[in-house]
Amino acid sequence: MSRRGDWVYENNGGTCVAIAGADYCVVAADTRLSVGYSILTRDHSKICELADKCVLASSGFQGDIKALHKNLSARELLYQHQHNKRMSCPAMAQLLSNTLYYKRFFPYYAFNVLGGLDSEGKGCVFTYDAVGSYERTGFSAQGTGSTLIMPVLDNQLKSPSPLLLPARDAVTPLSESEAVDLVKDVFASATERDIYTGDKLEIVVINKAGTKREYIDLRKD
Amino acid sequence: MFRNQYDTDVTTWSPAGRLFQVEYAMEAVKQGSACVGLRSRTHAVLAAANKAASELSSHQRKVFRVADHAGVALAGLTADGRVLSRFLRSECINHAFVYDAPLPVSRLALRLADKAQVCTQRSWKRPYGVGLLVAGLDESGAHLYYNCPSGNYFEYQAFAIGSRSQAAKTFLERKFKGYDDYTPEQLIRDALSAIKETLQGEKLTSSNCTLAIVGRKDDGTVEPFEMIDAKRIQEIIDSMEAAEETPVAAAEPSSTQEEDKGTDAAPMDI
Numbered sequence: 001m002s003r004r005g006d007w008v009y010e011n012n013g014g015t016c017v018a019i020a021g022a023d024y025c026v027v028a029a030d031t032r033l034s035v036g037y038s039i040l041t042r043d044h045s046k047i048c049e050l051a052d053k054c055v056l057a058s059s060g061f062q063g064d065i066k067a068l069h070k071n072l073s074a075r076e077l078l079y080q081h082q083h084n085k086r087m088s089c090p091a092m093a094q095l096l097s098n099t100l101y102y103k104r105f106f107p108y109y110a111f112n113v114l115g116g117l118d119s120e121g122k123g124c125v126f127t128y129d130a131v132g133s134y135e136r137t138g139f140s141a142q143g144t145g146s147t148l149i150m151p152v153l154d155n156q157l158k159s160p161s162p163l164l165l166p167a168r169d170a171v172t173p174l175s176e177s178e179a180v181d182l183v184k185d186v187f188a189s190a191t192e193r194d195i196y197t198g199d200k201l202e203i204v205v206i207n208k209a210g211t212k213r214e215y216i217d218l219r220k221d
Numbered sequence: 222m223f224r225n226q227y228d229t230d231v232t233t234w235s236p237a238g239r240l241f242q243v244e245y246a247m248e249a250v251k252q253g254s255a256c257v258g259l260r261s262r263t264h265a266v267l268a269a270a271n272k273a274a275s276e277l278s279s280h281q282r283k284v285f286r287v288a289d290h291a292g293v294a295l296a297g298l299t300a301d302g303r304v305l306s307r308f309l310r311s312e313c314i315n316h317a318f319v320y321d322a323p324l325p326v327s328r329l330a331l332r333l334a335d336k337a338q339v340c341t342q343r344s345w346k347r348p349y350g351v352g353l354l355v356a357g358l359d360e361s362g363a364h365l366y367y368n369c370p371s372g373n374y375f376e377y378q379a380f381a382i383g384s385r386s387q388a389a390k391t392f393l394e395r396k397f398k399g400y401d402d403y404t405p406e407q408l409i410r411d412a413l414s415a416i417k418e419t420l421q422g423e424k425l426t427s428s429n430c431t432l433a434i435v436g437r438k439d440d441g442t443v444e445p446f447e448m449i450d451a452k453r454i455q456e457i458i459d460s461m462e463a464a465e466e467t468p469v470a471a472a473e474p475s476s477t478q479e480e481d482k483g484t485d486a487a488p489m490d491i
Binding site for chain 1: 307317
């Protein structure tokens, strides 16, 4: 494979998924770190808890992802000092978008999914491209396995067109445990065909009681 | 007067080898309302007496969280203090960003002192008119530092600054030798008693004092720097008074305290 001398990125693979519910949000990512056809580690978290109701999962180039997460954590701390409260998920969503676009001409090689609860306590998911274009949705997948997972989520979770009346919520009517089961299923499927996804699945569930973390084994091949 | 000849510029020495502008800045600290800090081996407590500019207004914030492991209490020009707190916060955030570890309290005090010193050696600047008690917890235990406008800083077991702080210092001098082994509750009690000394007769309530604590419990868990809420302060004050079993002094209107300070105290001097 011919490489430009100035190519400073590499793709460390992995997949991230988030699903928003009426009063919860599930954010999940696998824990495999790879480069090329090799595995660097089976046990690396792609998920960062930025605030008590706001969790970021990113896949792509780990160097940029680490820097991005550190940057956002520091900004959240500053926000806490200035406003005497933690950042809300929609506020963090805008901050992440601005942070990414700030490096429009030398981007963070990070594909992000932000999940959490909004100020009303409803689940929200924000999905991004590498330069900060974002949208609030009911569910999203990013990373190497996203093309395998997204169609399945569309099939299971997509609500009818917003043009139809009566207006329906974008967030899924599924219960928390049903959503977690769906996440486990889609990751098991993605692991089968995407070589960069596997090893372990880290699931973070945010609801008004707080944040819960769970680990599920995936295929290690 | 003699000394007025050499006090125009901070960069002018007097023949006796003094910088009068710096000394005048330290006077500003003495005009502010009292702050008290004390520490044991594992915990540090900051307390401040709240003064409102008038009965209609809210009181000035004098205690600021700088990081999870450190905070400051200030006396003097609170506007200067607010700016310095912002500086300390960003220093702590930047250090944690680069080294993934909390900024040790001695280094925090040093950064503050260096920043203060710069203002004593530039003709276009003036010294900060605020004294800060920096309290924090790091690997070597709990610490308390006092930073003055001159750029000097000292570590203390217990200290008080601001107006009528001598009364608090006298109280602390009697008891500080045992502080290393004090429990956090004992430290809080002594901090409140010290603040009470500075109020000189006025009744101590949760509305005229602020209290904050940081420390590490015996089992190793860290209690991050946080203000103690008014309800809990009132409970502690009530239990202190019950323990003393002495009649509580009648409350005086706070307006008399303002007149005591001198009629030419500028509005910014709280």
